Amino acid sequence: MTQTVPNTTTRTITATVNGEQVTAEVAVRTLLSDFLRHTCELTGTHVGCEQGVCGACTVLVDGEAVRSCLMLAVQVDGRTVETVESLAEEGELSTFQAAMKSHHGLQCGFCTPGILMSVAAERRGDPVERVEGEVLGGHICRCTGYAGIRAAIRETWSKGAQA
Amino acid sequence: MTVTTGASVDGEPRPEGSLIGARVHRVQDDRLLRGNGRYVDDLSDTGTLHAAVVRSGTASGEVTGFDASAALALDGVHLVLGPAELASQLRPVPHPWLIPGQQVTEVPLADTTIRYVGQPLAVVVATSRAVAEDAAELVEIEVKERDAVVGIAAARAADAPLVYPELGTNKVGAIHFGDPAEELEAVFATAALVVDHEFEVPRVGHNSLEPRGIVAEYIPATDRLEIVSSTQVPHLIRQEVAHALGMRVDRVRVVAPDVGGAFGQKTSLFPDEAMVCAAARALGRRVKWIEDRSESMVAAYQGRGQRTRGRLALDADGRFLALHLDIHGDLGAFPSTGTGGAGPFQVSGLMIEGPYRFERAASTITAWYTNAVPTGAFRGYGMQESCFVRERLVDMAARRLGVDPVELRRKNMLGPADLPFVTRTQMPYDNGDYPAALNGAARYGKERARPSEGRIRRGIGYASMTEITGYAPTALQEMFGIHWSTYDSTRIRVNEDGTVTVHSGITGIGQGIETSLAQIAAERLGVPMEWISVDLGDTAVSPYSNMASQASRGLPVGGGALWRAADRLRLRMRGLAASYLKADPESITFEDGTFRAPDGSSVSWREIAHRGWMGWGRDPEGPIALEELEEFDPPSITYGYATHGAQVAVDLDTGKVTVEDYWLSHDAGVVVNPLIAEGQMVGGVAMGIGAALLEQVAYSPYGQPITATYLDYLLPLSEDVPDVAQEHLETPSELIPGGFKGLGESGIIPPPAAIANAVAAAVPEIADRLTALPMSPSAVWTLLDEAGLTR
Numbered sequence: 001m002t003q004t005v006p007n008t009t010t011r012t013i014t015a016t017v018n019g020e021q022v023t024a025e026v027a028v029r030t031l032l033s034d035f036l037r038h039t040c041e042l043t044g045t046h047v048g049c050e051q052g053v054c055g056a057c058t059v060l061v062d063g064e065a066v067r068s069c070l071m072l073a074v075q076v077d078g079r080t081v082e083t084v085e086s087l088a089e090e091g092e093l094s095t096f097q098a099a100m101k102s103h104h105g106l107q108c109g110f111c112t113p114g115i116l117m118s119v120a121a122e123r124r125g126d127p128v129e130r131v132e133g134e135v136l137g138g139h140i141c142r143c144t145g146y147a148g149i150r151a152a153i154r155e156t157w158s159k160g161a162q163a
Numbered sequence: 164m165t166v167t168t169g170a171s172v173d174g175e176p177r178p179e180g181s182l183i184g185a186r187v188h189r190v191q192d193d194r195l196l197r198g199n200g201r202y203v204d205d206l207s208d209t210g211t212l213h214a215a216v217v218r219s220g221t222a223s224g225e226v227t228g229f230d231a232s233a234a235l236a237l238d239g240v241h242l243v244l245g246p247a248e249l250a251s252q253l254r255p256v257p258h259p260w261l262i263p264g265q266q267v268t269e270v271p272l273a274d275t276t277i278r279y280v281g282q283p284l285a286v287v288v289a290t291s292r293a294v295a296e297d298a299a300e301l302v303e304i305e306v307k308e309r310d311a312v313v314g315i316a317a318a319r320a321a322d323a324p325l326v327y328p329e330l331g332t333n334k335v336g337a338i339h340f341g342d343p344a345e346e347l348e349a350v351f352a353t354a355a356l357v358v359d360h361e362f363e364v365p366r367v368g369h370n371s372l373e374p375r376g377i378v379a380e381y382i383p384a385t386d387r388l389e390i391v392s393s394t395q396v397p398h399l400i401r402q403e404v405a406h407a408l409g410m411r412v413d414r415v416r417v418v419a420p421d422v423g424g425a426f427g428q429k430t431s432l433f434p435d436e437a438m439v440c441a442a443a444r445a446l447g448r449r450v451k452w453i454e455d456r457s458e459s460m461v462a463a464y465q466g467r468g469q470r471t472r473g474r475l476a477l478d479a480d481g482r483f484l485a486l487h488l489d490i491h492g493d494l495g496a497f498p499s500t501g502t503g504g505a506g507p508f509q510v511s512g513l514m515i516e517g518p519y520r521f522e523r524a525a526s527t528i529t530a531w532y533t534n535a536v537p538t539g540a541f542r543g544y545g546m547q548e549s550c551f552v553r554e555r556l557v558d559m560a561a562r563r564l565g566v567d568p569v570e571l572r573r574k575n576m577l578g579p580a581d582l583p584f585v586t587r588t589q590m591p592y593d594n595g596d597y598p599a600a601l602n603g604a605a606r607y608g609k610e611r612a613r614p615s616e617g618r619i620r621r622g623i624g625y626a627s628m629t630e631i632t633g634y635a636p637t638a639l640q641e642m643f644g645i646h647w648s649t650y651d652s653t654r655i656r657v658n659e660d661g662t663v664t665v666h667s668g669i670t671g672i673g674q675g676i677e678t679s680l681a682q683i684a685a686e687r688l689g690v691p692m693e694w695i696s697v698d699l700g701d702t703a704v705s706p707y708s709n710m711a712s713q714a715s716r717g718l719p720v721g722g723g724a725l726w727r728a729a730d731r732l733r734l735r736m737r738g739l740a741a742s743y744l745k746a747d748p749e750s751i752t753f754e755d756g757t758f759r760a761p762d763g764s765s766v767s768w769r770e771i772a773h774r775g776w777m778g779w780g781r782d783p784e785g786p787i788a789l790e791e792l793e794e795f796d797p798p799s800i801t802y803g804y805a806t807h808g809a810q811v812a813v814d815l816d817t818g819k820v821t822v823e824d825y826w827l828s829h830d831a832g833v834v835v836n837p838l839i840a841e842g843q844m845v846g847g848v849a850m851g852i853g854a855a856l857l858e859q860v861a862y863s864p865y866g867q868p869i870t871a872t873y874l875d876y877l878l879p880l881s882e883d884v885p886d887v888a889q890e891h892l893e894t895p896s897e898l899i900p901g902g903f904k905g906l907g908e909s910g911i912i913p914p915p916a917a918i919a920n921a922v923a924a925a926v927p928e929i930a931d932r933l934t935a936l937p938m939s940p941s942a943v944w945t946l947l948d949e950a951g952l953t954r
Contacts, residue, residue, distance in 0.1 A: 027293070043205035044198020046423070048372045049456040053873035056372055084198035093196060101192040104842040108673025109195030110202065110372040110423030136881035140873065142372050142424050143673055144842060145849030146881040 013077035017042070018086040026073045032066075033057045035073035036083055044084040044113050048140070055139035058114035059083050065121035084113035087120060095159060096120070099152035107143030115139050119153060132157070182686040183901070186838040189678045190697070191421075191671070200421045203376035203393045204453045211378065212241055214442060214452040215295035216435045217285035217302045218462060219277045222313070222534040222866025223324070226275040226284065228305030234298035239290040242446055243302060244438065246284045249273030252441045253407045256432065258498045259646035262505035262530050264336030267327065270500050272407055272434040277306060278326055278496035279536045280866055281461035283435040288442050288450055311534035311866035315470045315491045318531040326496060326532035333532045335494050335505060340512050340588040341525030342485075350485040350523055354476035358559045363935040364548045364915075366468040366493060366860040367853075368870075369541060370878055373423020374459040375433065379440045380449035386410075388440060390417045395425045395672050396711045399501055401702045403432035404440055419700035425672040426850070427540035428463055430713055431501025435462065460876060461868045464503060465860055466541020468493030469511065469548045475556040481564050483575045485523040488515050488552055494530045495537035502647065502713060503539025505530040510631070511545035516586045517553055518597035518629050518804055519575040524587035534866045540713060542850060543911045546630055551936065554626040554916035558923060559931055568920065569605045572627055572806075573598060592629065592802050595830050595894045601627055603828030603890045604806040611810050611824050615925070618815045621823075624920025626913035627806040632831070632905030633719030633898070634710070635797035650796035651716070652706035653724035655684060655732050657789040659776040661756075661769035663688065663695045668708020669721035670700040674907055675839040676717045682835050683722050683901065687729035688736075689753050690768060706792065715905025718835060719801055719896065726900035728793035735789070740771050742780040801896040803904045805829030807848070807913035811921040815952050818944025820856055820922055826888035827913075832896040832904035840906055845887045847910020853879040855915040856937050928952060 014023040017040055024039050031050075036042045036059065045068055048056035052070040059068045060082040061075075087094045093101065096119050106112040115136065122135050132153035136146060194200065231243035244252070255269035277284075285302055289295035310324035317323055318333040326333055351357050378391040388410060394400050397417040405412040422429065435452065443450040454463065469492050476485040490512055498504030505528070512526030526549075561568035577584055579596040586592065608623050615621050635649040654666040665684050671677050677697040685692040699705060710716060734748075740758035741748035743766050752759045759765045774780050775789040810824035825848060834840045857877040861869045870876035895902025915936055922938060923930035929946040947953050 029293070037204075038208065042198070043202075044200070046200075046202070046373070047204075048374075049873050051456060051872050051874070054372060054456075084196075088197050093193065097196040100196060101188050104189070104838045106192060106195060107675065107842060107846060108372065108422065108424040109191070109200050110673075112195060113198050116196070133881045140370075140372065140878050140880065142370055142426070142850070142878065143846045145845035145847075145879075145884050145887065147845045147884070147886045148842060150881065150886070 011074050013074055015076045015078065016080045018083060028072065028074055030073040031069055032071040032073050032076060033068035036068060042083050042085050046110050046113055048111065054111065055118065056111045056114040058117045060117055060121055063121065065118045084116050087116055096152060096156040099155045100149065103148040103151040103155065105144060105148035105152040111139060111141045115149060182682040182692060183833065183835055185682065185836065187678060187682055187692065187836055189675050189839065190681060191677060202373055202421045202423050203378060203391055206378060206391060206420065211449045211451050212288050212290060212446065213292040213295045214439050214450050215287045215292065215299040216283045216438065216452065216458065217287065217299045217304065219280055219282040219284055221277060221306055221308050222280045222311035224277045224306040224308040226277065226304060227307050230303040231285065233301040234287055237294065237298045237301065239294040240287065240298045242288040242442055244286050244442055244445065246273055246275045249438055249441060250275065253437050254409060256403050256407055256500050258500055258504050260504055260506045262336035262509065262528070263338050265498065265505070266330050267497055270497050272437040279534055280868055281458070281536055282496070283438055283462065286438040286442050288446060313533060313535065313862045313864055313866050315493050315531050318533050326534055335530035335532055337527065337529040338509060339525060339527045342523040342587055344525065347485050347487050347523050347525055350476050351474060354484050355479040356477045356560060356563055357474060358556050358563065359474045360556065360559070360931070360934050362471045362473055362552045362555065364467045364469045364551060365936060366465045366538060367541065367858045368460060368465050368860055368876060369426040369428035371424030371426055371428065374454035374456060375429060375436070375463060376453040377436045377439050378449060378451045379443035381444040381447055383447040386414050388415045388444065390415065390440065391420055392417055392436065393422050394419050394429045395670055395713050396430050396501065397670060397700050397702050397705065398668065398707050398711065399709055400432050403500060404437065407432065407437045408440060408444060417702045419670050422672045426542045427466065427544065427713060430540050431499055431503060457871055460871045462536055464499045464537050464539040466507070466538055467548060468538045469508065471552050473552040473556050475560055477560055481566055481571050481574055483519055483521045486515060486521050486553065488512065488526045488549060490526060490528045492528065492530045493533050493535070493538060495533055495535045497537055499537040499539035501540070502710065503537065507540060507545035511549040513588045513590055514546045514629070514631065515549045515553060515588065517550060518577055518627050520577055520581070521587060526588065535862055542847065543908045544714065546628065547851065547854065547912045547915060550626060550628045550912050551916045554913065555919055555934065558624065558920045562927065562930055569601065569625055572601055576601060591799055593799065594897055595802065595804055596892065597804050599892055600804055600806040600828040600830060604808045604826060607826050607888060608808040611826070613810060613823065620813045620815060620925040621810065622921045622925030623808060623810045624917050624924050625806055625808050626916035626920060628804060628912045630715070630803040630909055630912060631800050632715035632803050633797050633801045634714045634716055635720065635800060637796050648709040650794055651708050651720040651724055652792055652794045653721055653728050654706055654790055654792045655725060655728045657732060657736060657772045657775065659773055661694065661772040663690065665695060665697045665725060666705055667699055667721045667725065668706045668711055669717040670712045672712050674712070674717065674843060676712065676721070679718055679835045679839060680722060680725055683725050684729050687726060688733050690756065715907045715909070717905065717907065719899045719903045719905050720795060720797060722835065722903050723797065723899040723901055724793040724795035727795065728791040731791045736768070736771055738782065739775050739780050740766055743771065743774060797898050799898055801832065801898045801904045803829065803831045803906060803909050805909055805913060807917040809914070809917040809921040811918060811925055813922055813925045813943065815947055818940040818947055820918070820938055820943060822852055822885055822918060825885050828890040828892065829909055830892040830894050831906035831909060832899065833893055833902035834891055835903065837891065840891065841889055843906050844889055844910040847908065848887050848914055849879050849884040851911040851914025852884055852918065854936055855918040856883070856939065859937050926952065
């Protein structure tokens, strides 16, 4: 058997994470999700499957929703990353966060940050095309049955609010 | 149809502005929405080593060689423990509920005999998870493979390979509940109508979005093991860890932080978790292991897994004469501990009758070893499986008799005057109005019919059920030789600044019990909810609870205990105020945080709390500490019940079933928080829709899991789950202070039956063949094709 030699090559990256410039040396194989959670200590981004299916790890990179478990940290060099920790503005829950609370759109809360980020990405899209089921299409929630989440999305969009 | 009837509590009308029945927002939501959850993997990694688990890639065999030298040579690797070392360090854990005949009464946590793919064989500990995984790949294990046994049919075959050759059989054991078999056979031989079918409910996975995870820290100086675990049952984990590691229970502490879903899976110590504890002790360090999804899908215990022959006998008038379920359960490689093993199969058998009267009823349950990961507790705990069989048989019988299935149910259903009632399998039903739930759902369903259009057929189906909640009393467990205790304890304390702390043995697993308990405490004390903290899930401070958050018992048992404890504490606070104000306690009023005497003098709650902590003004014979501990062991089981309705569309070209509309009428006693209650119901229904249409753990004939990712194992998405209309009937439980019944499992029980009955109504040509779950497009298309309905 050929002995595996772990890939320990590192690279220095600089990214803007939640408005702050972060420079760090990372192993090139580091996933963006691990970089955010363990290097940036932003543990609000959750890892549910590491297979790019469940959507819990969704963050925004240059405003687009991406699966942070399917992206390497080195890919965000020079780019902007937003995580769930950025959503509450001046300490107040965003309109959608507050709607999730009032419509009981979360139970265990593990999938919630990813859903919050996908809905946040939608604010850059065309509001006419919005369908609440579609923005949820890439997310698995095992607790809520989705009804409360859809109600929260509908309420947020009916207010014309930013997510 | 969200209707709340607003039942009285303790015979008194619910007061205006009561917190019982209020749609209070959950106390933890702000934190979770901001990304400030504290799940196991979110805790600080300072000083932490990381574990990776080496697992078997084959389903059956014997470890003949183990070489970790290459792994140990890797930079950053601290320790590798192989199967033989682990077996010497981990004692087998006794199984608490045996099925008669069960020979494997202890679960080996480490073994050199391989019985399933995913079985943990070694643990590697390194400075980082990445290094630990690199090293795990370098561990070489030689295995002498044996033939595997996959599935119940294979396990039962005469020439089957044996999971335990020394036992001479794959049969774990068997039990019969209810009327004697010969009495049933006499009825089946002479009844006007007998409906007789084979049913299959496959293995399914819990798939909490947070997989399992554990951080174990051993402190040599004090011989203490501190564990943080994503678990439903911290006290049980402590017992099992102490036993496995041969430690004193008082040296082990288990904390459950935020838990990202559980659904019955996180109810016992798993072998890989025990190995992490052994590694922490060997190193005198803190070791973290976070299960990844691939591991979860092959090595975390699963649920269901039953093949059942169901027979229902009726007379010519449609009266239920006899019901028999011959249940065969897929136990897997060994009986899972905690509330697992053959327990769910047995509860399937005990709960066959649902809300109906049968002249005779019985179940025969047989459990089988197979070369697959063990099955265990899964939300609904066996009740979904037998509900599916019974409610399908009822529907088939109605079709054969040419009567409305709702009418047939109504005719045979126990009425409110029949309760309390003991079933043929000796389940003591308490109170309620079962037909009210049936009628409520049927009434709503009348307006929900939608016509078929072209190749899309539509239909409506119903399913009714009864459900064990607040499982008790503990003496019954002793009588039946089940090593569980079912009581729970809650401590409530007024702190020196007047704030209130509640400690319960119940744990938070995402269901929202913290909020419901805070509502109860605030309501009974008469103080604002904001003054209440509910601290759960730490064996160092939480009162003992063996079962903790499972079996729909959090609110009835934990909440019931809190109800009484808070009432006592309220009276003590009032007594202290009366002593201070020199007035008769009965004359003292309490409003807006202030005690007032008839003469107009007053004192604040906070001042009385302070005086209480100083020990001033108390009854010299009475207690000092401003806290009350209530131990509550319900005198009997309190039962929830429901009828669900589903309207489905069946695409004759693709076999795809879509649940277009769903509604239910249920009774969970007094509802503390309708927002949370409805969330539990919808979440349960969603999981039930998954079981009905999508979910199935599959193995190759060699025992290889072939549903090991979310691309192979389909979970319900938003598009699969409609909004759910709900009617809450509220018959207060007479067994539980506060009148609560549990509802965490209620929603998941009827959906497969209701949806199958709806498909049968939509496509009567295949009605009698809808006997297996999931009703996936390919399965349904095959039935449609065989019925000549495809093109």
